[in-house]
Amino acid sequence: MRIIFATGNEGKLKEIKAIMGDLGLEIVSMKEAGIKADIVEDGKSFKENALIKARTISDIARGELIMADDSGLVIDALNGEPGIYSARYMGEDTSYDIKNNAILERMKGVEGKDRSARFVCAVATVITDENGERKEYTAEKTFEGVIADRILGANGFGYDPIFFVPEKGMTSAELTSEEKNSMSHRGKALREMKEIIKENIL
Numbered sequence: 001m002r003i004i005f006a007t008g009n010e011g012k013l014k015e016i017k018a019i020m021g022d023l024g025l026e027i028v029s030m031k032e033a034g035i036k037a038d039i040v041e042d043g044k045s046f047k048e049n050a051l052i053k054a055r056t057i058s059d060i061a062r063g064e065l066i067m068a069d070d071s072g073l074v075i076d077a078l079n080g081e082p083g084i085y086s087a088r089y090m091g092e093d094t095s096y097d098i099k100n101n102a103i104l105e106r107m108k109g110v111e112g113k114d115r116s117a118r119f120v121c122a123v124a125t126v127i128t129d130e131n132g133e134r135k136e137y138t139a140e141k142t143f144e145g146v147i148a149d150r151i152l153g154a155n156g157f158g159y160d161p162i163f164f165v166p167e168k169g170m171t172s173a174e175l176t177s178e179e180k181n182s183m184s185h186r187g188k189a190l191r192e193m194k195e196i197i198k199e200n201i202l
Contacts, residue, residue, distance in 0.1 A: 001025060001063075001064065001065055002025055002026040002027070002028060002064060002065065003020065003023075003025050003026070003027045003028070003064075003065050003066075003067055004028055004029075004030060004033045004035065004057060004061055004064050004065070004066050004067070005027060005028070005029055005030070005066075005067045005068070006030055006039070006053040006054060006056075006057045006066065006067065006068035007029055007030070007068070007069070008029060008030065008031055009157075011156075011157040011158075012069075012157075012186070013027075013029050014177075015177075015180075015181060015184075015186060015187070015190075016067075016186075016190060018177065018181055019181055019187055019190040019191060019194065020190060020193075020194055023194060023197065023198070023202070025065070030057060033061065033064075035057060035060055035061060037056050037057060037060060039052065039053050039056045039057075040052070041053065041070070041084075043070075043084070044084070045084065045122070046070040046071060046072065046084060046120050046121065046122035046140065047070070047122040047124070047138055047140055049070035049084060049122070050068050050069050050070040050122040050123060050124035050138065051068075051124045051126070051136065051138065053068035053070065053124070054066045054067060054068040054124040054125065054126040054136075055126055055128075055134070055136075057126075058126040058127065058128040058134065059128060062128045062129065062130055063127070063128075063129065063130065064127070065125065065127055065197070065201065066125065066126045066127065066128075067123065067124065067125050067126075067193070068123070068124050068126075069121055069122060069123045069124070069186065069189065069190075070084065070121075070122050071086070071119060071120060071121035071122070071185060071186060072084055072085070072086030072087070072119070072120060073086050073117060073118075073119055073158075073159045073163065074117060074118050074119075074120055075103070075107075075116075075117040075147060076114070076116045076117060077107060077110045077114055077115065077116075077147075078103075078106060078107075082099075082103075086158075086159070090102060096157070096158055096159065096161075097151075099159070100151055100159060100161060100162045101151070103147065103159075103162060104147070104148075104149070104150065104151070104162060107147050110147075113146070115146040115147045116144075116145075116146055117145055117146060117147050117163065118142045118143060118144045118145065118185070119142065119143040119145075119159075119163065119172075119184065119185040119186075120140065120141075120142050120185055121140065121141055121142075121143075121184075121185035121186040121188075121189045122138060122139070122140040122189065123138065123139050123140075123186075123189040123190060123192075123193045124136065124137070124138050125137045125138075125193060125196070125197060125201075127201065135200070135201075137193065137196045137197075137200065139189045139190075139192040139193045139196065140189060141185050141186075141188035141189040141192065142185050142188075143163075143165075143172075143183060143184045143185035143188070145163050145164055145165045145166065145172070146164050146166060147162055147163070147164065148161075148162050148163065148164040148171050150162075152164075152170070152171045152173065152174055153170065153171045153172070153173025153174035153175075154173060155173050155174060155175060155176065155177070155180070156171075156172050156173035156175070156180065157173075159172075160172035160173035160180075161173040165183070168183075172184070
């Protein structure tokens with residue numbers, strides 16, 4: 001058995017391998033597994049979208065342990081935007097430099113605690129047997145912070161350079177990989193899922 005993670009994001013896969021590596025299972029991306037699939041993420045929540053991705057791949061690769069996540073940035077002053085549309089915000093092919101600058105522009109005039117935001121990550125694990133019977137597990141965690149007043153740091157990806165972590169006094173993109181994995185929404189959700197896999201699958 002191996003883990004096929006439904007992502008093409010190299011930064012994300014690196015985080016996943018760092019956290020899940022000690023399960024003793026090979027961890028590969030969809031691309032590395034030779035799987036191509038058009039996945040329509042039409043869920044109304046991070047959890048629904050993670051399950052949609054994992055189920056779709058699980059139907060193709062039966063017997064394999066399929067994992068998927070859906071994550072995004074939720075900004076209170078913007079009524080929860082970009083939320084579940086974080087990856088598609090302002091268009092699928094829009095660079096995060098453009099997205100981050102647009103968010104900073106929209107947040108002008110918003111001060112202090114009103115700049116509150118959080119990253120949310122839902123992780124789903126699905127195994128489908130040859131008879132089509134599925135086992136499904138989910139974990140969802142958050143990473144609390146505020147929107148910075150400018151872009152800072154080069155260690156992260158996505159919205160990390162505008163996500164300020166008050167207890168560290170820096171953005172998520174200024175944290176080391178180890179610091180980020182210990183605190184982040186994805187790190188916490190993956191560690192919970194790791195325990196679920198140990199208890200229920202391995």
